[in-house]
Amino acid sequence: MKFSYRFSNLLGTIYRNGNLVFTPDGNSVISPVGNRITVYDLKNNKSRTLSLESKYNYTSLALSPDGSLLIAVNERGEAQLISMMSCTVIHRHKFQTGVQCICFSPNGEFFAVAVINVVLIFCAPGEITGEYNPFVLRRRFLGGYDDVTWLDWSSDSRLLAIGCRDSSTKICAVNYTKNFRTYNLSGHTDSIVSCFFEANSLHLNTISRNGQLCLWECSLAPSDLEDAQRPALLPPESKRGKKAADSDNESEDDVENTLEKQTAKEESGESTPGAEDVNEIKDEAEKKRHPFFYKKLARHYLADEPRKEQRDVQLTAANYNTRTKVLVVAFSNGAFYLYELPDVNMIHSLSISDYPISAALFNCTGDWVALASREIGQLLVWEWQSEQYIMKQQGHSSEMSCIAYSPDGQFIATGGEDSKVKLWNTQSSFCFVTFSEHTSGVTGIQFSKNKKFLVSSSLDGTVRAFDINRYRNFRTFTSPSPAQFSCVAVDHSGELVVAGGQDVFDIYLWSVKTGKLLEIISGHEGPVVSLAFSPVATSSTLVSGSWDKTVKIWNCLESSSEHESIDALSDVTSVAFSPSGEEIAVATLSGNITVFDVKSATQGTTIEGRNDLSGGRLETDIITAKKNAQANYFSTIEYSADGECILAAGKSANICIYNVREAILLKKFQITQNHSLDGLTDFISRKHMTEFGNMALVEEREDLDGGKVAIRLPGVRSGDMSSRRFHQEVRVFAVRFSPTGQAFAAAGTEGLCIYALDKGVVFDPFDLSLEVTPKAVHESLKKHDYTKALVMSLKLNEPNLIALVLEQVPYRDIELVCADLSPEFAQRLLQQLARQLQATPHIEFYLQWSCCLLTKHGNQDGVFQHTGLLALHEVLSRKYEMLNKICDYNKYTMRVLLDRADRLEQSSEGSTKPLAEDSDEEMLLIRSKDGEDDQSQFSDVEESDSESEGNENE
Structure with a gap:
């Protein structure tokens, strides 16, 4: 098994904090998810995380205007x-404080950055400006007396509107313009x-937090704003400040000089100006200072x-x-309103949540x-004209506690501490159904075979x-006396379900x-934390692990009282069956x-993995990270698809892969580098250490939060359900291998991280010899020796x-x-066919392969591995669902057109049958003839979507 796993996608986390960005074509939305960025393709119904x-x-x-x-x-x-083309970081720049x-x-020449109450104008690198040095400073403005909250450019990219927290709006010119510096708007x-x-x-609209909307009219057209011939670069800081101060006092000096000249004329005996002349002089000076109003x-x-329903509602976004x-204006009670300007007529109002x-x-x-x-991690895209959701996604509001792959690897089920069960599509990365029947945290989840x-x-x-097909809860199992269940398992036949208390x-x-409850199996003296059924179809062996330091092996069908007990010498945290069903792995x-x-029931190998977790130090820890690592342990383990390796993780940011036979560490993955989470650093900075101890232990009260303490509750590890705010502790709650062996999933504090095999980087030949080269493959194709060319290409293992070889083979010679x-080459060819079917347009050709x-090798035992067959089944299922929708749509459309043509032909022949009939009724009538089952299933899906919170409306 190869271990070239790389980060592929992030599921379960839809939106964390910050602003959203649409791509220039308007078909994709970019959302920040913690320390990563996710792009949601609304047209193709897919998402990818950079x-x-x-x-x-x-x-x-x-995002730049060209994207x-x-x-x-x-x-x-x-x-x-x-760079959105290569999805790589070109340059990094450090501002002194947060932005x-x-x-x-709009023209792509500049970009403005607001840092506290200062606005910085940079030249955008690219062909438009001819500047390829990133973050070249062009100008600097002082926004206001408080932090800047909003920036907006005019259509010609000459003026910049700066909204501030001090309720003022400032309009600045990017380039030096004739007789214009800045203009301040107040009134909020x-x-x-x-x-x-x-x-x-240049007309402007301003909106404040208390819901006030002000419409401003400008007295000057944009074409009247002429640029002066001034140098583009800024002078030094001291000179620029002096010139700015001189320019602000320029108009006042003109008024004073004019009045002095008039006074001198009066003393010399010339005509004395009247009050009207003085006012005209002041007006001319004011117009000279501001060319527009x-x-x-x-x-x-x-x-x-919104305040009619709830008091103290504030406007949060617009x-x-x-x-x-x-x-569009959004409020703190979860409602948003659409208005048409400048008449401010309400078009629509809708409430999406209470947050x-x-x-x-x-x-x-x-x-x-x-x-x-941000509160519930929800992101939706709404089409206001048709009043439909284009996308509606919501992650778990708290940590994911358990995950499970479907048998074909196409779906992932997640359960969270928010009592929700969600189903995710591994290809589109979208949640398509949410079950909210549970009333407390979900502790275990598993698919049937x-x-x-x-x-x-x-x-x-x-x-x-x-039920996965109809999206409903069809069975609810309870115990005679109330009990909290910590784990669950389903046997291979799908007829038995067990749960541990x-x-x-x-x-x-x-x-x-x-x-019905068949049996209550007793024998443990502590909480049962993990259960696993044998994956073999002919076996009903059940393994249970408990905090009483024992692992018990049960036979559920014969007798519940007979069992084999194994002493684990420590509290058991997780158990896992090997794919062969001959051995079990126990984490303690x-x-x-x-x-x-x-x-x-004999012990095989022992893997000592405590040092591999290498847990960090929390902000409030009073012990070192090295001492803290001695208490680390694995809380979740999983066998690989071939049974040779074990995937393990726990209270750490690391995921470890071990070889079972050799008991050695093969590779270690770090799921995140996000230092906004707690527990990644090994040392506490000296600036946080004082003579009184660690400053993180001091209870600091936030003024904006009503004096709430910003530290965690004592003893809380997995999640804090109180109103306190604290840094989340990084850890991994569950890891699972995909049944196809091509990926694995890890549910952690950041979300559900998917790691997939990167076949494009690793050169992995098989049975390679000197005569096997790409040149020899092409020569064999020219000689029409297709079998030799295919074998050599499989040895090189280049997709x-x-x-190329597969598509050169004639259809009749396959x-x-x-x-x-x-x-051995048939097995490798099956894996390549499953990989090629994902993106090829030649579906029928590869299906023939x-x-x-x-047909030729399936009757021999042990030729095809289970993982290869699952990978092929997953791809074929996805292609079938995609083509099924297209074919159904085309079939019904063609039937409507043919029926309409028959009616036109009858009318041309003098038929008395009227043509004015409802085409929608024809469509429904045709659908009712051929698709009654599809309609009933679709109605069930719609019914479940209305009950679920995070369902996607496509």
């Missing part, structure tokens, strides 16, 4: 210039949330409507689309609006079975068909993983070369070539 990451959580994003450059800034002020907002100009009574220029105009047209109070002139909306954004066309909530249902255990005292030290056995509190033989292959290969 492989790059930052040391801290992202708070501000900005090639992305600037991401984290909470410590570290900016990354990212409030960042914005590109609260901090500015956003401000927007109108399209091809802003006039407040109207003021509207947008918060009056966005304006200049093309459609539609304004504040953190970000709101229109796409370029103005048809879709994206809304995000036939992929028809899954079961989950919870601390609410129930074990529930969910946490407060009652028993194991409960139910029948899935009848839902001592940090070791011990392998036992199931039949003889592109194998695909069966003959498959018959000439040896069993698969059919001939399975």
Whole structure:
């Protein structure tokens, strides 16, 4: 087994904090998820997480108008210039403090960065500016007396509107312009949330946190604003400050000089100016200072409507689309409203949750609006014209406690401490159903082998079975006396379900068909923390691990009283069966993983992995990281698909892969480098250590949070359900290998991380010799020796070369070539066919290869591995679902067109049958003839979607 696993995707975390960004085409939305960035493709219904990451959580994003450059800034002020073409970091820049907002100009020449109350204008690198040095400072503005909250550019990229927390809005010119410096707008009574220029105009709209909307009219057209011929670069800091101060006092000096001249003329006997002349002089000086004026047209109070239902509602986000002139405002009660400007007519109002909306954004066309909530990690895209959800995704509001792969590796089920069970598609990375029947945290989850249902255990005292096809809870298993269940398992046949008690030290056995309790298995003297059934179809062996330092092997079908007890010498944290069903792996509190033989109950190998976890030091720890690592242990283990390796993780950011036979560490993965989480650093900085001890132990009270203490509750490790705020502790709750062996998933504090094999980097030949070269493969193809060319390409193990050989083989010779292959090359060819079917358009051609290969070698035992067959089955299932939708749509469309043609033909022949009939009724009538089952299933899905919170509406 090869271990070239690399980070592939992030599931379960939809949105964390910061602003959203739409791509220039408006079909994708970019969302910050902690210290990573996820791109949601709304057109193709897919999402991908960039492989790059930052040391801290992202708070501000900005995308260039052409979509090639992305600037991401984290909470410590570290900016990354990212190329969206190669998805790599081009340059890094460090600001002194955090960045409030960042914005590109419409022409792509500049981008503005707001740092505290200062706005910095940088030249954007690229062909537009001819500047390829990143972060070249062009100008600097002082925004206001408080932090800058919003930046917006005019359509011609000449002016910049700066909204501040001190309720003022400042308009600045990027280039030096004739007779214009800055212009201040006031009139709000609260901090500015956003401000927007109108399209091809200098008219401005400003919105404050208390819901006040002010419409400003400018008296000058953009074409009247002429640029002066001044040097583009800034002078030194001292000279620039002196010139700015001189320019602000320029108009006042002109007025004083003019009045002095008039006084001198009066003393010399010349004519004395009157009061009207003095006023004209002052007006001319004022016009010289400001070439245009802003006039407040109207003021509207947008918060009056949501305050009818709830008091103390504040406006949290707003966005304006200049093309459609539609304004969206979001409030702290989870409601958002759409208004049409400048009349401020309400178009629509909707409430998505009870939590504040953190970000709101229109796409370029103005048809879709994206809304995000930081409190519950929700992101949705809503089409306001048709009033439909384009995307509605929500992750777990707290940590994921358990995960499970479906038997074909196509789905992943996750259970969280928020009592939700979610199903994720591994290809699209979207959650398509959410089960919320549990009333407490979910502790265990597992799929049945036939992929028809899954079961989950919870601390609410129930074990529930969910139908995957109809998305409903069809069985609920309970115990005679109330008990909290900590783990669950399903046998190979899918007829038996067992669950272990946490407060009652028993194991409960139910029948899935009848839902009755068959047996209560007693024998443990501590909480049962892990259960596992034998993966062999002919065996009903059950293994249970408990905190009483024992592992028991049961035979559920013969007698529940007969069992084999194994002393583990320490508290058991997790057990796992090997794919062959001959041995089990046991993880204990001592940090070791011990392998036992199931039949003889003898100990095989022991893996000492405590030092491999290398846990860090928490901020509030009073002991060193080295001493803290002595208490680490593995809380979750899993066998690989071939049974040669064990995947293990625990209270650490590291995931370890061990070889079972040799008991050695093969590779270690670090799931995150996010220092916003607690427990990654090995040492505490000296600046936090004082003569009184660690400053993190001091209870600091936040003024904005009503004096709440910002530390964790005593003894809380997995999650804090109180109202206190603290740094989450990094750890891994569950790891699972994909049944195909091509990937593994890890549920941690950051979310559900998917690691997949990177075949493009590793050169992994098989039975390579000197005569096997790419040149020899091409020569064999020219000689039409297809079997030799295919064998040599399989030895080289190059996917592109194998695909070239496969597509050069004539269609009629496929069966003959498959018959000439040896069993070892037939297995490798099956894996390559599964890989090629994912992206190739020649589906029928590769299906013929698969059919001939399975027909010729499928009757021999041990030729095809289980993982290769599962990979092929997964790809074929996905292709079938995709083509099935297209074919159904085309079939119904063609039937409607043919029926319409028949009606037109009848009418042309003089038929008396009327043509004015409802086409929708025809469509429904045709669908009812052929697709009654599909309609009933679709109705069940719709019913379940209305009950679930995080379902996706496609």
